[in-house]
Amino acid sequence: MERARRHRTLKYLALGDSYTIGTGASDESHSWPAIIAGKLNAQLTNPAVNGYTTLDLIRHELPLLEELKPDLVTILIGVNDLVQGRTPDEYRRSLITIYGELSGLRVGAISIPTWSYVPAASDFGGADRVDRLTKVFNAVATLRDSWGATLG
Template identity: 45%
Template sequence: MEPVRYLALGDSYTIGTGATAPKRNFPSLLAGRLQGASGRPVAVQNPAVNGFTARDLIGTELPQVQQVPHLVSILIGANDVVHGSDDAAYRGALQTIYDFVARFRLHAGRVLTVAIPDFSVVPTAGDYGSPAALRARIDTFNQIAAGESQGHGFHFVDISDVSRSGIGRPDWIAGDGLHPGDAQYAAWADVIWSAVEADWMRVAKPKAPVH
């Protein structure tokens, strides 16, 4: 049985920095959900790199894509916030990424774009500016991503609220005081899976042709 090919583009949040094992990052959790529900193997290509901006993704991750995937997720922008990228630069980079993915001509619902989580509430947020300013930039970039995603016919999932929901839990933030812990990655996967389950299951278990 041919595996479902799932391409996960992004930065540390896609790698799962802060998780106790790679299998606990959100793409691996989604792949596990899909494989468990469909009985079809899922092959994940995850070229994400810690610290990457959207421009870094364009230069390093996109050239690694050699096969047309069945499913795609894109979560990028936290490091653009940290490095002070302006709205136009971020929008332009996203358009380049989204245009690249759009060339796969995947059906609606098969390309997932994920909001930047709200890292203004983590213990080390002050290292990157005032929490209020960080949250404002994150919200602005997420609005840009949502608009560009809609324009490309992609499925945008906002995880901002869930990323804030467990602050104070010992397993919510990793030991570095910045990245998510296992519980937060699992919560993201729950929210994302509920949004994409129907569309992604159609990929893994297509209807038999009517004779």
Template identity: 40%
Template sequence: MPEVRYLALGDSYTIGTGVGADRSFPARLSERWRSRGLRVELLNVAVNGYTTDDLIRDELSRVAGFGATITSLLIGANDIVVGRDAETYRSRLRAILASLRTDGVEARKLVVVSAPDWSGAPQAARFGDPARVARLVDAFATVAREEAERVGARFFDVVPLSRSNTQRSMFAPDRLHFSADAYAEWADALDDALAEAGLP
């Protein structure tokens, strides 16, 4: 039976804040792969509230020892919260991608996921003007796409799906993060996109 070693890097939207890690999108994605007969070991090292700097400091050290056959990277929402602009985000993201390459992560088996648009969440206004957040989410997604393409990695844009989730009020009980059903939709869409590329 083929083995998939899946490393998930990121922040609250990867660890499943509001619903639990077992209902996060990496967990749901792993379930889909297992249903197809794959053996999957998931290591989700994402941490709620993390920025790109936090990820560089604490998560990248886990990469080399795990030997991932597929890696996802979703980071940037908290960079928006702390006031970073798109070009600052670009420099941090570029450093992360360079480190992953150094640690042996194959570009074609790395998927960079855009930060979702949480600006329509009921509690979003606590973290800045929602209209500004939405604009920055779009700008950060553009950067993530460009940087992923620059190194030959996959890119998955979750922004449109997250906006659809918002329209359907698919939020966790904290009224800030997305619901388990929303994360399941992300996993389904990401799985379809990866399957088209012959992954995992």
């Protein structure tokens, strides 16, 4: 029994939005979670959806924790909270809920990538505003270290 347990396939759950699903990659097999899963020889479940906010993740992705019982969880979420006008405090409250559910699990948390230089940034107040808000949202996310998840 011990030998079978050591060779069991790692279950990996990737939580997030378009960055996580791989929007813009040639196909989903080139998304960063798929690449990680391949390197770890892990079974990947990627329920991420374009446009998801932390509220969507709470409603639609977190319930998978109970069903899948993953060995590893990664999370990259927040850019849509930012562009949809949620405040840093609203984002923080959502993250508290999310990381509370991830407590005790092995979690890799990825910050919101810098996207202030892409043309779409002009739709959200320009590069300077997007860069400033992304930094604020990422600073809020660093509070995750005190929320009980094993972060790597």
